[in-house]
Structures are given as C-alpha cells and as structure tokens.
Amino acid sequence: MSDTEAESDASIRARTDAYFNRTRAIVEKFGDAQVTYAVFLRRPVISAPRMAVDWLRAVAARRGTSISIEVLHEEGTWVGAGDPLLYLSGSFAQLSDLETLYLQKLGAPCVAAHNAYQMALELPNATFLAMEARHCAGAEMQDMMGYAASVGSRAAQKEGAKGFIGNANDFTAHWFGQPKGFGTMPHALIGYAGSTVRAAEMFHEAFPDENLTVLVDYFGREITDALAVCHRFSDLAKAGRMSFRLDTHGGRFLEGLDPAESYAVLERHAPGAVRRYRSETELRHLVGTGVSAAAIWRMREALDEAGFPAVKIVASSGFGVGKCRVMHEAKAPVDVVGTGSFIPEIWNETYATADIVEYDGAARVKIGREFLLRHARARQKKDGGGQ
Structure with missing residues (x-):
C-alpha cells in the first residue's frame, strides 16, 4: 500500500486520541517495552478483522517496525462477547498511537x-x-459496510442460505465478487x-439487454401498475426477466389492503403467523402499512392470477433482522x-x-x-467454556 496521507504519522497523530500520542512520547522518553494487546x-x-489487520500491516511496513498479529477467530466465524478477536504484539511506542484507528476499523x-x-x-x-451506501458517513464507512455484508453473507451461505449476491454501487461490488453494482x-x-x-419503457429502451426491475409504489397503484407493466412486456415477464420492487412507505397500505384485508390475506397463506402473540412491531411487519408480509403475499396472488408466475418480487424498506424473521414465519414469497439495515442500529455496540x-x-x-490473558483463554478453551 502506498505511503498516502491517510497512513502518514501526521495523519495518525491528528486523528488519534491525545492520551495515546502522549503515551508514545512518554514511552520513547523512558524506554520502550514489548507488549501484547487483546x-x-x-x-x-x-x-471481520481484515480492514483493521490490513491497515496495521501497512502502517508497520511504512514505519519499518514489526507487529505480530494473531487473529484468534477466522474471518466469518462467530465470536462470543468479551472473547478476544486479535492479539497484537510489538513495540509499545509503535503500537500505542494506533489504537484509536484500528478499533474504528474493527x-x-x-x-x-x-x-x-x-x-x-x-x-x-x-x-x-x-443497499447501504446512502446511509453511510462517507467512503470509508461505505467500504466497511460492504465488506461486512459480504463476510456475514458467506458465513450464512455455509449454512445453506443464498445470502447477498451483490450490492447497489460499483465502489464496493468487489466484496461480493461482482464487477459492478446492481439496480434499475x-x-x-x-x-x-x-x-x-x-x-x-424508458429503462428497457436504454438498457435492452438488462433484466427489468420496476418500482410500483410511486402512484399508490402497486398491483394495477405491476400488471400493466407485465402486459406491456409480456415476453420479459413470462421469461422470468422481470421483477417488481415493493417499497411502499409506512404511511399507507399497499393498493387494495387495509387491516382487515391484510389479515385475510395471511389467513389464506400463513394463518399460523397471526395466531400467536405478536409485539406491535411484529404485527406491523405482518399486517401493517408499508411492505408487510400481507403486501408481499397480495402481490404474489395478483401476479399468479394474471398468469405471470415467473415474475419476481423484490422487497425493500426496513428489512433488518427482526423483519426478516417475521417474513420467514409468514412464509412471505x-x-x-x-436492504442496508445490517448497518448497526445501536452504535455503542460497535x-x-x-x-x-x-x-x-x-x-x-x-x-x-x-479473562483476556492468554492463560485464561487457554483454560477456558480446555474447559469448553465461553463468554
């Protein structure tokens, strides 16, 4: 990696906490020590340690110092609360002023x-x-979040999930093995x-070889407009090259739905999902306004009834862990x-x-x-325990 401004000592000193800079000065005055950080x-x-590790290696190479980096959990593996992810060993003087920045990247x-x-x-x-880019605070966060989604996705794919196949911008598409971002x-x-x-029509004329994904909530006629597009491009619809993206905002129901009809839709397809206790948030995901499970099922019904079973449904709007769980329980098609809702919601957890x-x-x-000491970890591993 090149000796860029972001990796220079001046930049590190400016962005790190002052007490770490002072610690380095004190250690250099009174004598260095070899230390290990957990x-x-x-x-x-x-x-997901790669960005922090790569940055540390780049700084060490530029400074001409040696930093031993022991990654205790391979990328993509589960780590318990309080369980060290890394042991960093080297010169106290050389490591002390790096803490602020590598913690940001981890x-x-x-x-x-x-x-x-x-x-x-x-x-x-x-x-x-x-689809996290618009919610990120600049390019560095955008890169971190794209990387993170790819790591979490690969971990889920090992357990049989399809996971994330790409993202919505070119800058971080490489994390998903793609040459460019997706979107219409x-x-x-x-x-x-x-x-x-x-x-x-405009999109298809400009990009005739692309599959067609169309937003259908702009005029509040999700089903009417979706079927109109299907009839206009029936060849694409029947060939499975068409999708409709549901992004109905939380201030209204999908066309044709209200609370009673939303319950009726789920009674037809996933009655068990609404017959158990639900929190207010879960009920909103199931039968409320916006992109609910009932809305997805109603769109699927309308497409199938009109003879377009090959048309796919893309859903967006607040699909975090909780909403995905409710959609699974409702067997939403x-x-x-x-989604960009993998971005941490409670930032102090990061x-x-x-x-x-x-x-x-x-x-x-x-x-x-x-519990961070090496002998404590060894004993914990021997006992089969974890935090």
Whole structure:
C-alpha cells in the first residue's frame, strides 16, 4: 500500500486520541517495552478483522517496525462477547498511537457482519442486495459496510442460505465478487416519466439487454401498475426477466389492503403467523402499512392470477433482522431483499476495546479484565467454556 496521507504519522497523530500520542512520547522518553494487546467487543459478533489487520500491516511496513498479529477467530466465524478477536504484539511506542484507528476499523464491521449473517439465515431462500451506501458517513464507512455484508453473507451461505449476491454501487461490488453494482430505477425516474409503464419503457429502451426491475409504489397503484407493466412486456415477464420492487412507505397500505384485508390475506397463506402473540412491531411487519408480509403475499396472488408466475418480487424498506424473521414465519414469497439495515442500529455496540495483557512477557492487565490473558483463554478453551 502506498505511503498516502491517510497512513502518514501526521495523519495518525491528528486523528488519534491525545492520551495515546502522549503515551508514545512518554514511552520513547523512558524506554520502550514489548507488549501484547487483546482486542475484543462486548457483544457476540462475526469476525471481520481484515480492514483493521490490513491497515496495521501497512502502517508497520511504512514505519519499518514489526507487529505480530494473531487473529484468534477466522474471518466469518462467530465470536462470543468479551472473547478476544486479535492479539497484537510489538513495540509499545509503535503500537500505542494506533489504537484509536484500528478499533474504528474493527468494531463496526464485526457487528454489521453479524447482522447480515442473521438476516440471510432468517430468509435463507431469498437473495439479498446490499443497499447501504446512502446511509453511510462517507467512503470509508461505505467500504466497511460492504465488506461486512459480504463476510456475514458467506458465513450464512455455509449454512445453506443464498445470502447477498451483490450490492447497489460499483465502489464496493468487489466484496461480493461482482464487477459492478446492481439496480434499475429510483422513484425519481418514475416521476420524470409520468407513469410507471413509461418509466419501464424508458429503462428497457436504454438498457435492452438488462433484466427489468420496476418500482410500483410511486402512484399508490402497486398491483394495477405491476400488471400493466407485465402486459406491456409480456415476453420479459413470462421469461422470468422481470421483477417488481415493493417499497411502499409506512404511511399507507399497499393498493387494495387495509387491516382487515391484510389479515385475510395471511389467513389464506400463513394463518399460523397471526395466531400467536405478536409485539406491535411484529404485527406491523405482518399486517401493517408499508411492505408487510400481507403486501408481499397480495402481490404474489395478483401476479399468479394474471398468469405471470415467473415474475419476481423484490422487497425493500426496513428489512433488518427482526423483519426478516417475521417474513420467514409468514412464509412471505419474496425473491430478493434490498436492504442496508445490517448497518448497526445501536452504535455503542460497535465499540471495540483493546487492553495490554503482557509487558515484556509478563502477564498484566487491569483488574476485571483477567479473562483476556492468554492463560485464561487457554483454560477456558480446555474447559469448553465461553463468554
């Protein structure tokens, strides 16, 4: 990696916490030591250490120092709360000012990867498209979240889920093994075109070889407009090259639905989903406004009844872990989920922590963190325990 501004000592010093900079100065004045840090999170996660590890290696190479990085859990594996993800060993002077920045690159990806993993497992037969970019605070976060979704997805795929097949932008498409991002049209194009059918015509004329995915909620006529597009492009619809994206906002029901009809739809297809106790949030996901399980089932009914069973349904709008779980219980016939809701919702859960556990080979850590010591980990592993 090149010696860019982002990797320079001046940049590191400017962005790191002042007490770490002062620690480095003190250690350089009074004598260096060889130390080992244990790095951990306080909640269960999926290990996603690559960005932090790559950054540490790049800084070490530029500084001409040696940092031993022991990754304790392979990328994509589950990690318990408080269980160290990394042991970092090397010069105290060289490591002390790096803590702020490598923690930034570790915690959020691990939590986001765990979210993506759970989402994919909750809907194992649906494919997912990562649509997180617009919710990210800049390019670095965008890269971290794309990486995290790919790690969580691969972990879920090992357990039989289809997982994330790509994302919505070119910048992070490589994390999913894709040359570019996926996507067809935003609501703005439909407003520009003046009708859903005309927007579909414009897209098809501009990109004739692309499969056609059409938003159908702009005018509040999801079913009417979807069927109109099917009839306009019946060859694409019958060939399975057409999808409709449901993105109905939470202020209204899908066309033709209300609370009573939403319950009736689920009674026809997944009665068990609404006959058990549900929280208010779960009920909204099942029979409420927006993209509910009832809305997805009603769209599937309408397409099948009109003779378009090969047309797929793409669902978006708030598909986090909880909503994916409810959709699975309702057996919602969703083919693709577009979501950025793997981004951590409770940001303080992403805070990674590092503690020195060895000074010049002697085990030492602050009271209450003894579980981070190497001998404590070895004993825990022998006993088969975990935090």
